[in-house]
Amino acid sequence: MFDFLDMNELLGAFWVTVKLTVYSALGSLIWGTMLAGMRVGPIPLMRGFGTVYVNVVRNIPLTVIIVFTSLGLYSTLGIALGGDTIPVINFRLAVLGLIAYTSAFVCEALRSGINTVPVGQAEAARALGLSFTQVLRLIVLPQAFRSVVNPMANVLIALTKNTTVASAIGVAEAAYLMKGLIEEYAALLLIAGVFALGFICLTLPTGLILGWVSKKVAVKR
């Protein structure tokens, strides 16, 4: 019944999934925040760049982006991101693709948070003589972040599941192991069920914890 289940293999594969998720989450949080800053900033060129980036990247399927990182950046242009073996190169390329894609969603979630901060806050900050970056860093973003924990949790859960696309370029994460097992053991439903359960184990606590956090930190207005 469960003869395909090698616990070490399974945990190893899900560990790669977790690593992909964590690196991509951190990366997209940083790049997404910068994009959001650009989109609400005073410089038209930056605003334009942020808008174009978000609208272009958000509308390209993730599979296309990930496969492009491998076939376009690596195969054709020889960009290996400092990796020397194929598994390392592919992992980094996948993280790059996931960051590029997820940042667009992080940016939009954060921008909706920025819109919840009353204009008076920013005006008061300007009146105190703070620069644009200071207003953003000290006054607006802290309040914005506190109001978007829930949407961010959604983005994080989507990202966790999106890491499965990395198997398209041969990153040995959960979906990759699943394909191998199905090919070998011909027990489609059982194997798929185990992996579905694995992902629920990852995403369900994420949702619950962040839901609780969002209640804790929400700005009472």
Added chain:
Amino acid sequence: MKLRKVTAASAAVLSLALAATACGSGKKKDDAAGGGSEAGGKITIGIKIDQPGIGLKTPDGSYTGFDVDVATYVAKELGYKESDIVFKETKSADRETAIERGDVKFIAASYSINDERLQKVDFAGPYLLAHQDILVRADDDSIKDPKDLNGKKLCSVTGSTSAKNVKEKLAPKAQLQEYGGYSECLTGLENKVIDALTTDDSILAGYAAQEAFKGKFKLAGFRMSNENYGIGLKKGDADLKKKINAALEKMVKDGSWDKAVEANFGPAGYKNEPAPKIGNIVK
């Protein structure tokens, strides 16, 4: 056994979801899974539609390839007209399920006979003995022996048996790049990012024989594994198995088998094995 309960439950949910999507095709079930070979009905056969030379859907909607030729011959022997044959794509992961559910009468889709699969489905044949081999650039002479693959960059399809063989047995030190399809591997091979593409020689021959790649690649001719292609059918359907086996034997005898091999693999210089004896599975 909590785990088992939960898994069973989730499997049930999944199967419901799968069943729900499967019913959307709007085809009558009894067309596919009739008993015996009543002429006049239609027959649904599972094939691959993305493997040149084996099973490929052409832009005009027709199907070509060795598996398609075999399936067509067998269906005719079972008493169906060519116009009554309905081809349906069965992806590797989906083959057992398609047979068990009765979506297809039988499957000819580069389907290697192995013990795990035999527990779920029955096989007629084998009708072709293929081997795992590698495809290299036509001007590359650095790989003379499977051992030379160590340290080279190899490409295969995610989750395939060929990829596993390389990792575990053939060349553990080779770097393995896996993509969703063979076409991506060929891009890398052309760009010299990848040194060799590995899978069954029959599939490789099909790719090498394509118009776009003529003369660019060559088969190394390593026989690194035995893949016995069989025709998958519902477990326990001894009558159908007997009929298909008889059809396969006839196909070899009357020369149609050789013709199909020549037509589909000829341009690649593929040294195919002679037609296997029915029931003789080369381990």
